[in-house]
Amino acid sequence: MRFSGLKILTEGLTGNRGWTPHWRDPAPKPEYDVIIIGGGGHGLATAYYLAKNHGITNVAVLEKGYLGGGNVGRNTTIVRANYFLPGNSEFYSHSLKLWENLEQDLNYNVMLSQRGQVLLSHSDGQSDALIRRGNAMRNQGDDAEWISPEYMRKNWPYLNFDSPRFPIYGGLMQRRAGTARHDAVAWGYARGADQRGVDLIQNCEVTGIDIENGVVKGVQTTRGAIRAGKVGIVTAGRSGQVAAMAGMRLPIESHVLQAFVTEGLKPCLDTVISFGMGHFYISQSDKGGLVFGGDLDMYASYAQRGNLPMVEHVAEAAMTLMPMIGKAKILRSWGGIMDMTPDGSPIIDRTDTDGLFIDCGWCYGGFKAVPGSGYAFAHLMATGTPHKSAERLRLDRFRTGRGLMDEEGTGAQHNLH
Amino acid sequence: MRLPCPICGERDVREFTYKGHAVALDRPAPNAGDAAWEDYVHLRENPAGETRELWYHGGGCGAWIVVRRNTVTHEVLGAELASEVAE
Numbered sequence: 146m147r148f149s150g151l152k153i154l155t156e157g158l159t160g161n162r163g164w165t166p167h168w169r170d171p172a173p174k175p176e177y178d179v180i181i182i183g184g185g186g187h188g189l190a191t192a193y194y195l196a197k198n199h200g201i202t203n204v205a206v207l208e209k210g211y212l213g214g215g216n217v218g219r220n221t222t223i224v225r226a227n228y229f230l231p232g233n234s235e236f237y238s239h240s241l242k243l244w245e246n247l248e249q250d251l252n253y254n255v256m257l258s259q260r261g262q263v264l265l266s267h268s269d270g271q272s273d274a275l276i277r278r279g280n281a282m283r284n285q286g287d288d289a290e291w292i293s294p295e296y297m298r299k300n301w302p303y304l305n306f307d308s309p310r311f312p313i314y315g316g317l318m319q320r321r322a323g324t325a326r327h328d329a330v331a332w333g334y335a336r337g338a339d340q341r342g343v344d345l346i347q348n349c350e351v352t353g354i355d356i357e358n359g360v361v362k363g364v365q366t367t368r369g370a371i372r373a374g375k376v377g378i379v380t381a382g383r384s385g386q387v388a389a390m391a392g393m394r395l396p397i398e399s400h401v402l403q404a405f406v407t408e409g410l411k412p413c414l415d416t417v418i419s420f421g422m423g424h425f426y427i428s429q430s431d432k433g434g435l436v437f438g439g440d441l442d443m444y445a446s447y448a449q450r451g452n453l454p455m456v457e458h459v460a461e462a463a464m465t466l467m468p469m470i471g472k473a474k475i476l477r478s479w480g481g482i483m484d485m486t487p488d489g490s491p492i493i494d495r496t497d498t499d500g501l502f503i504d505c506g507w508c509y510g511g512f513k514a515v516p517g518s519g520y521a522f523a524h525l526m527a528t529g530t531p532h533k534s535a536e537r538l539r540l541d542r543f544r545t546g547r548g549l550m551d552e553e554g555t556g557a558q559h560n561l562h
Numbered sequence: 563m564r565l566p567c568p569i570c571g572e573r574d575v576r577e578f579t580y581k582g583h584a585v586a587l588d589r590p591a592p593n594a595g596d597a598a599w600e601d602y603v604h605l606r607e608n609p610a611g612e613t614r615e616l617w618y619h620g621g622g623c624g625a626w627i628v629v630r631r632n633t634v635t636h637e638v639l640g641a642e643l644a645s646e647v648a649e
C-alpha cells in the first residue's frame with residue numbers, strides 16, 4: 146500500500162475500510178543472513194538500508210518488546226547537525242541530509258519540521274566559542290547563522306533577556322535543524338524494511354549470542370534459537386547486557402534522562418531553543434504542548450523514570466529562561482535509558498568476534514542519528530568496511546586514546562557527559 | 563533518593579556527587595598496560611540490578627563513600643566509607 150493524497154481522499158470518502166496493517170507479524174525462521182538485535186530507530190533503519198542499499202533482505206529484527214517502545218518513542222525529537230569535532234561533524238551532516246529526503250524515500254510522513262534550533266550565548270566568550278562552532282559547521286557544508294538579541298526580542302519576546310546572571314548576548318541558529326514525529330520514524334523504517342522482505346519479530350528477547358571459535362553463529366531468544374551469519378547489536382541503553390552475552394565489556398554506563406510536556410497551548414514557540422547554561426532546551430509540539438528537558442540525573446540507572454532533584458532543576462531553568470512558562474501546567478514527565486560513553490560520542494564498529502557488529506553509545510543525542518546510523522551500520526555489516534561518514538566512530542578509541550570526540554571538552558570520563 | 567552516609571546518616575542525594583562504579587578504587591599500576599587501563603578508565607560491567615559505586619559527600623562531611631544500590635529500582639542497600647573499603 147502506498148500513501149498519497151488521492152489515497153487519503155478516496156479512503157475518506159469510502160469509510161476508511163481499505164487501510165491495511167503497516168507490516169506483517171511473522172514467526173521467526175530458523176536461520177537468517179543477518180540478525181539485528183533491537184527494534185528501536187537504529188535497528189529498524191539498519192534493516193531498511195541493508196535491504197534497500199545492499200539487497201540483503203533475508204534479515205530479522207528481534208525486539209524484546211514492541212517496535213519503537215524504547216528511546217525512539219521517548220525522546221524530545223530534536224534533529225540537528227551542529228557538531229564541532231571531526232568524526233561527529235561529517236556523521237551528523239550526512240544524517241541530516243538523509244532526514245531531508247526521508248519522507249519521499251519511505252513514503253511515510255515523519256513530520257520533519259525544519260523550524261530551526263538556536264543555541265543561546267550569555268557572555269562574549271561563549272559567543273566566540275559558538276561562532277567558532279558555526280564556522281566549523283559551515284566548513285562541513287551545513288548552515289549556521291549568528292542571530293542578535295534584537296532578532297530574538299522580535300520573535301520570542303517572552304525570553305528573559307536581561308537576567309542578571311544569564312543575559313542573552315545572541316545565539317547560533319541552524320535553520321535546517323528542527324523536530325520530527327518520533328514514532329513515525331520508527332514506523333516508517335519498519336514498514337519500509339517489511340515491504341522489502343525483512344522479518345520484524347516482536348516480543349522476542351535475545352538471551353544469548355552463540356559464538357564458536359571466534360565466529361558468531363546465531364542467537365538464543367525467548368522464541369527459540371535462530372542462526373545467522375551476521376549479528377548486529379543495536380540495543381541503546383541495554384547495550385551492556387547484550388554485549389555481555391558475547392563476553393564483551395563496553396565503554397558504556399547507562400543513565401536516565403528525563404523529559405516533560407505541558408498541556409497544549411496556543412502557538413508561541415516556532416523553533417527549538419537550547420539554554421545550555423541551564424542544561425535546558427524547549428520546543429513546542431504540533432499539538433501545542435511545550436516539550437522540554439534537561440540533563441541526566443547523573444547516576445547509573447535502568448529505571449525508565451528519574452528523581453525529583455532533576456525535575457526541580459529543569460523547572461528552575463525553565464523559569465530562568467522563560468518566566469511565562471510558570472503559568473503552564475506540566476502534563477507528563479518520563480525517562481529513558483541512555484547509553485553513555487566516556488567521551489559522549491557514539492560507536493559504530495565491528496567486534497573481536499567475526500560476524501558480530503555493534504552500534505551503540507548514542508547518549509542523549511541518538512534520535513537525529515537514526516538515518517545516518519542505520520545507513521552506516523548497514524554499510525559496515527554488508528561490506529565489512531566502515532561507511533566514510535562513520536569511519537571515526539571506532540570502539541578502540543578508548544584504549545588507544547586516538548580520536549576521542551569529547552565535544553564538551555570536559556575529559557573522556559564516565560561521570561562527565 | 564537518599565544515601566546513608568556512614569558519618570552523617572541518611573541524606574538527600576543532592577548533597578552528593580556521583581563518581582561512577584567502585585572500580586575506581588582498583589587503580590592499576592602505572593605500567594600495567596593499556597588493556598588494564600582501558601578496563602579501569604572506560605570499560606564497565608554496567609549491571610542492571612545491584613551495583614557498587616563511589617559517591618562524594620561534598621555537601622556534608624566530605625567523605626568518599628561506596629554505595630550499594632539497585633540500578634533498576636533505585637533502592638539503596640547500604641554504604642561504607644571508601645577509606646575502609648580500600649584497605
Ligand SMILES: Cc1cc2nc3c(=O)[nH]c(=O)nc-3n(C[C@H](O)[C@H](O)[C@H](O)COP(=O)(O)OP(=O)(O)OC[C@H]3O[C@@H](n4cnc5c(N)ncnc54)[C@H](O)[C@@H]3O)c2cc1C
Binds near residue numbers: 383
Ligand atoms: C528523554 C529523552 C530525550 C531525548 N531527546 C533527544 C533529542 O531531542 N534528540 C536526539 O537526537 N536524541 C534524543 N534522545 C536520544 C535518543 O532517543 C536515543 O539516543 C535513540 O533513540 C537510541 O537509539 P534507538 O532508537 O535505537 O533506541 P531504542 O528505541 O531504545 O531501541 C533499542 C531497542 O532494543 C531493544 N532491546 C534491548 N535489549 C534487547 C534484547 N536483549 N533483545 C531484543 N531487543 C532488545 C529495546 O527493547 C529497544 O526497543 C533522547 C532520549 C531520551 C530518553
Ligand SMILES: [Zn+2]
Binds near residue numbers: 567624
Ligand atoms: Zn557525610
